[in-house]
Amino acid sequence: xxxxxxxxxxxxxxxxxxxxxxxxxxxxxxxxxxxxxxxxxxxxxxxxxxxxxxxxxxxxxxxxxxxxxxxxxxxxxxxxxxxxxxxxxxxxxxxxxxxxxxxxxxxxxxxxxxxxxxxxxxxxxxxxxxxxxxxxxxxxxxxxxxxxxxxxxxxxxxxxxxxxxxxxxxxxxxxxxxxxxxxxxxxxxxxxxxxxxxxxxxxxxxxxxxxxxxxxxxxxxxxxxxxxxxxxxxxxxxxxxxxxxxxxxxxxxxxxxxxxxxxxxxxxxxxxxxxxxxxxxxxxxxxxxxxxxxxxxxxxxxxxxxxxxxxxxxxxxxxxxxxxxxxxxxxxxxxxxxxxxxxxxxxxxxxxxxxxxxxxxxxxxxxxxxxxxxxxxxxxxxxxxxxxxxxxxxxxxxxxxxxxxxxxxxxxxxxxxxxxxxxxxxxxxxxxxxxxxxxxxxxxxxxxxxxxxxxxxxxxxxxxxxxxxxxxxxxxxxxxxxxxxxxxxxxxxxxxxxxxxxxxxxxxxxxxxxxxxxxxxxxxxxxxxxxxxxxxxxxxxxxxxxxxxxxxxxxxxxxxxxxxxxxxxxxxxxxxxxxxxxxxxxxxxxxxxxxxxxxxxxxxxxxxxxxxxxxxxxxxxxxxxxxxxxxxxxxxxxxxxxxxxxxxxxxxxxxxxxxxxxxxxxxxxxxxxxxxxxxxxxxxxxxxxxxxxxxxxxxxxxxxxxxxxxxxxxxxxxxxxxxxxxxxxxxxxxxxxxxxxxxxxxxxxxxxxxxxxxxxxxxxxxxxxxxxxxxxxxxxxxxxxxxxxxxxxxxxxxxxxxxxxxxxxxxxxxxxxxxxxxxxxxxxxxxxxxxxxxxxxxxxxxxxxxxxxxxxxxxxxxxxxxxxxxxxxxxxxxxxxxxxxxxxxxxxxxxxxxxxxxxxxxxxxxxxxxxxxxx
Numbered sequence: 001x002x003x004x005x006x007x008x009x010x011x012x013x014x015x016x017x018x019x020x021x022x023x024x025x026x027x028x029x030x031x032x033x034x035x036x037x038x039x040x041x042x043x044x045x046x047x048x049x050x051x052x053x054x055x056x057x058x059x060x061x062x063x064x065x066x067x068x069x070x071x072x073x074x075x076x077x078x079x080x081x082x083x084x085x086x087x088x089x090x091x092x093x094x095x096x097x098x099x100x101x102x103x104x105x106x107x108x109x110x111x112x113x114x115x116x117x118x119x120x121x122x123x124x125x126x127x128x129x130x131x132x133x134x135x136x137x138x139x140x141x142x143x144x145x146x147x148x149x150x151x152x153x154x155x156x157x158x159x160x161x162x163x164x165x166x167x168x169x170x171x172x173x174x175x176x177x178x179x180x181x182x183x184x185x186x187x188x189x190x191x192x193x194x195x196x197x198x199x200x201x202x203x204x205x206x207x208x209x210x211x212x213x214x215x216x217x218x219x220x221x222x223x224x225x226x227x228x229x230x231x232x233x234x235x236x237x238x239x240x241x242x243x244x245x246x247x248x249x250x251x252x253x254x255x256x257x258x259x260x261x262x263x264x265x266x267x268x269x270x271x272x273x274x275x276x277x278x279x280x281x282x283x284x285x286x287x288x289x290x291x292x293x294x295x296x297x298x299x300x301x302x303x304x305x306x307x308x309x310x311x312x313x314x315x316x317x318x319x320x321x322x323x324x325x326x327x328x329x330x331x332x333x334x335x336x337x338x339x340x341x342x343x344x345x346x347x348x349x350x351x352x353x354x355x356x357x358x359x360x361x362x363x364x365x366x367x368x369x370x371x372x373x374x375x376x377x378x379x380x381x382x383x384x385x386x387x388x389x390x391x392x393x394x395x396x397x398x399x400x401x402x403x404x405x406x407x408x409x410x411x412x413x414x415x416x417x418x419x420x421x422x423x424x425x426x427x428x429x430x431x432x433x434x435x436x437x438x439x440x441x442x443x444x445x446x447x448x449x450x451x452x453x454x455x456x457x458x459x460x461x462x463x464x465x466x467x468x469x470x471x472x473x474x475x476x477x478x479x480x481x482x483x484x485x486x487x488x489x490x491x492x493x494x495x496x497x498x499x500x501x502x503x504x505x506x507x508x509x510x511x512x513x514x515x516x517x518x519x520x521x522x523x524x525x526x527x528x529x530x531x532x533x534x535x536x537x538x539x540x541x542x543x544x545x546x547x548x549x550x551x552x553x554x555x556x557x558x559x560x561x562x563x564x565x566x567x568x569x570x571x572x573x574x575x576x577x578x579x580x581x582x583x584x585x586x587x588x589x590x591x592x593x594x595x596x597x598x599x600x601x602x603x604x605x606x607x608x609x610x611x612x613x614x615x616x617x618x619x620x621x622x623x624x625x626x627x628x629x630x631x632x633x634x635x636x637x638x639x640x641x642x643x644x645x646x647x648x649x650x651x652x653x654x655x656x657x658x659x660x661x662x663x664x665x666x667x668x669x670x671x672x673x674x675x676x677x678x679x680x681x682x683x684x685x686x687x688x689x690x691x692x693x694x695x696x697x698x699x700x701x702x703x704x705x706x707x708x709x710x711x712x713x714x715x716x717x718x719x720x721x722x723x724x725x726x727x728x729x730x731x732x733x734x735x736x737x738x739x740x741x742x743x744x745x746x747x748x749x750x751x752x753x754x755x756x757x758x759x760x761x762x763x764x765x766x767x768x769x770x771x772x773x774x775x776x777x778x779x780x781x782x783x784x785x786x787x788x789x790x791x792x793x794x795x796x797x798x799x800x801x802x803x804x805x806x807x808x809x810x811x812x813x814x815x816x817x818x819x820x821x822x823x824x825x826x827x828x829x830x831x832x833x834x835x836x837x838x839x840x841x842x843x844x845x846x847x848x849x850x851x852x853x854x855x856x857x858x859x860x861x862x863x864x865x866x867x868x869x870x871x872x873x874x875x876x877x878x879x880x881x882x883x884x885x886x887x888x889x890x891x892x893x894x895x896x897x898x899x900x901x902x903x904x905x906x907x908x909x910x911x912x913x914x915x916x917x918x919x
Contacts, residue, residue, distance in 0.1 A: 064094030089133020096126035194238035201231035442487030667708030789815025
C-alpha cells in the first residue's frame with residue numbers, strides 16, 4: 001500500500017459513512033413510528049405467524065452461516081482475529097436461532113416439549129452471542145493476525161458454548177432464569193436483558209463509527225450500520241408484548257438486514273478487497289514488465305554481461321548474460337556500488353569518484369559465486385541524453401576468471417617453492433621474484449625490483465654471471481653455480497638454472513641455496529678428521545699398552561733382582577753396594593710409576609676399586625709427569641691448604657687432572673699461569689655444570705685455573721658434551737671433558753665452571769668429604785723379615801724367564817717350595833700328571849699357547865678350589881666379569897710389589913687347607 005492509500009482523505013470517510021448514517025436515521029424513524037402507532041395491538045394469526053417467523057429466522061440463520069463460511073474459507077494469512085470472532089459469533093447465533101425457531105409454540109416438539117420459556121432463552125443467548133462478537137470485533141483491530149491453530153480453538157470454544165447452552169435449556173430448564181410467565185407474557189428480566197443488548201450494540205456501533213472516521217475504510221462504515229440496526233432492532237424486541245405482534249416482526253426484519261450488512265462487510269474484506277488489490281498489482285506488474293521488455297530487447301542477444309543503472313547506480317535492467325554471471329543479485333533495486341556486485345571498498349570509492357567526475361571507470365572486480373571466485377574486467381560508462389544530461393550508467397563486464405586463476409596458480413606455485421625464483425631482462429634487471437629468493441638474499445621483494453642480479457654479486461662473480469646469461473640467451477638455457485652477497489654481507493652460494501624466452505626477451509631463473517650443502521660437507525670433513533684423530537689416539541694407546549707390557553716384564557726383573565741382591569748380599573746397609581742397589585730400586589720404581597700413568601692415560605690399565613687416596617700426593621705426581629710437556633713460559637703452581645683425602649681410584653683422578661691441565665695449557669697463548677689448589681669449601685646453592693643441581697654443604701675442592709683466553713658464555717652449557725670443542729681443527733677431539741664428566745659422576749663428584757673471555761677460566765672439582773683414613777703399611781724393601789712360607793708348593797708360570805726366575809728366588813727365599821714353568825702347555829701337562837703337588841698357582845696372562853685365564857680353567861678342572869694369582873704387564877682384555885667367571889683370587893700388574901705379593905700368598909694359603917701327600 002502506497003502513501004496515497006495510507007492517508008485516506010476525509011471526504012472518503014464521509015462518503016463511506018453517509019449511507020450507513022442514512023440507514024440508521026431511517027431505522028430510528030421507523031422505530032419512533034412504531035412507538036407512536038399502536039402496533040402492539042396488531043397481531044398476526046398464530047397459524048400465519050409460525051410460518052412467517054420460521055422463514056425470517058431461517059433467512060437469518062442462512063446469512064449467519066454464509067458469514068462464517070466466507071471467513072472460514074479464507075486463508076489464515078488474510079484473516080484477522082476480529083473477523084474470526086465475528087464470524088464464529090454469527091455461527092453460534094445461527095445455531096441458537098435455529099433452536100429458537102424450532103422451540104416456539106406452534107412448531108412440532110423439538111427434543112423436548114416446546115414452550116415460550118425455551119424459545120426466549122435460545123433467542124437471548126443468540127442475541128448475546130452476536131452482541132459479544134460485534135463488541136470484540138470493534139475492540140480488536142482487524143489487522144491482528146490469527147494462526148490456524150487459534151482459529152480452530154476459537155471455533156471449538158464457540159460451538160462448545162452453544163451446545164452447552166442448548167443442553168442446559170433443553171434438559172435442565174430449571175437452571176435457566178424465567179424470561180416468560182405463561183398467560184402473563186415476558187418478565188422484567190427479559191426486558192432488562194434486551195435493554196442491555198441494546199446498550200452493547202450501541203457501544204459497538206459507536207466504536208465502529210470512530211474507526212470508520214479515523215481510517216475511512218468502508219468495512220468499518222458497514223459494520224457501523226450493522227451494529228446500529230441491531231441496536232434499533234433490539235428496541236423492538238424489548239417492547240413487544242406477545243410473540244405474534246407487529247413489533248416482533250419488524251425486529252426480525254431489522255435483524256436480517258443487520259446480518260446482511262455484516263455479510264457485506266465480510267465479503268468486502270475477504271473477497272472484493274483482495275481482488276481489487278490483486279488487480280492493481282497485476283496492472284502495475286504489466287506496466288513494469290512492458291518497460292523491462294522494451295529495455296531488454298536492445299541488448300538481449302549480446303553475450304557480454306550488461307547492466308543499466310540510474311544516476312545513483314541503482315540497477316534498472318540487466319541482460320541474460322549478466323544474470324547468468326551473477327544470478328544471486330535478483331533485486332533490481334540493488335546498486336552497482338553494493339558489496340555484492342563490487343566487494344572491494346577501494347574499488348567502490350574509485351568507481352564513485354570517477355563517475356562523479358563524468359569519467360569512464362575500468363578495473364578488475366573480484367566476486368564470489370556459489371563458493372567460486374569470479375574475476376570481471378568491468379567498464380562503467382555514463383549514459384547521456386542528446387542534450388548532455390546524465391541519464392544513468394551502463395556497466396559492461398568481461399569474465400576473465402580463467403586467465404586470472406591461471407596466473408594466480410602460477411604465482412602460488414612460485415611463492416610456495418622452496419627454491420628461489422626471479423624473472424629478469426636479458427641485462428639482468430629484476431622484474432619479478434618469489435618469497436624464497438627474497439628470504440635467501442635478505443632483501444624484500446620490492447627492494448629487489450629496483451636492483452639487478454649484478455648488484456648481488458662481487459666483481460669477479462659479475463663477469464661469471466654475465467657470461468652464463470649470455471650463454472642462456474644464445475642456447476636458450478644454462479646452468480651454473482655462483483656466490484651472491486646477502487644484505488647483511490654474508491656469502492650466499494647458489495646453484496642456478498636459467499631459461500631464456502626469445503619472444504618476451506626475459507630470463508626465467510630458478511636458484512637453490514647451497515649453504516646447508518656446504519655446511520654438511522664441511523661437517524663431514526670435520527667428522528672424518530676427528531675420526532682419524534680418534535683412530536690415531538686409539539692406535540697410540542694400543543702401541544703404548546704393548547710397549548708397557550714388555551717394559552713391565554723388564555722392570556719386574558730389574559726391580560725383583562735388585563731387591564733380592566739388596567736383601568741377600570748387602571748386609572751393611574750403609575755400604576756403597578747397598579747405596580747403589582737402592583738407587584736401582586728407586587729408579588725402577590719411578591719407571592714403574594711412569595709406565596702405570598701411561599697405561600692409565602691410554603686406558604689400558606684396569607681401573608681398580610675406589611679407595612681413600614691423598615689428593616695432594618696425586619696432584620704432585622701429575623704435575624711431575626706433565627711438567628716436561630708444558631712450556632717454560634707458563635708458570636705451573638700448586639698449593640694445598642690442608643691434607644685432604646677423597647674416595648676415588650687414583651688413576652681416574654690422574655686422568656681428570658691431566659685433561660684439565662692440558663686444556664688450560666692450550667688456552668694460554670705465550671706466557672701465562674696455571675694454578676692448582678686443594679682446599680675445603682662450602683657450597684651455598686651453586687649449580688653443578690654436570691648434574692645441574694644446586695649444591696649445599698662442605699666439599700673437598702680441587703681448583704684448576706688459568707689466565708688464558710677464557711670460554712664464551714654461549715659455550716658454557718656445552719662444555720661436557722661429547723665431541724664439543726672450541727679448539728681449532730686437529731687440536732682437540734672434544735672427548736676430554738666428557739671423560740671428566742663420566743669419572744665425576746661415578747664417584748659422586750661435581751664441577752663448577754666460571755670463565756670470562758680474555759681473562760681465563762676456573763674449574764672447581766667438588767668431592768664428598770671422607771671421614772677417617774685408610775693406611776697401608778708395607779714392609780720396607782731390603783729389611784729382614786720372617787719367612788712366611790712353610791714348604792707349601794707354589795707353581796709359577798711365565799714366558800719371561802727373568803720374571804719367572806725372580807719370582808722363584810723370592811718365593812724360595814720366603815720358605816715356599818717353588819716350581820717354575822716358561823711354557824703354559826708344559827705346565828698344563830705337569831698338572832695333569834701331578835696335580836696333587838700344587839697348593840697355589842701364579843701365572844702370567846699373555847703367553848704363547850695358553851693365556852693365564854685358560855690355564856686357570858684347565859687347572860680348576862683337575863684341582864677344584866685351587867688358589868690362583870694372575871700377574872700381567874698388560875691389563876687390557878681382563879675386566880671384572882672375567883675375574884668373576886674364572887674365580888681369580890688376585891690380580892697384579894707388573895712390576896709386582898714383593899711385599900704385596902707375599903702378603904696375598906700368605907692370605908690365600910691361610911684360607912685353604914694344605915694338600916694331602918701324594919700316595
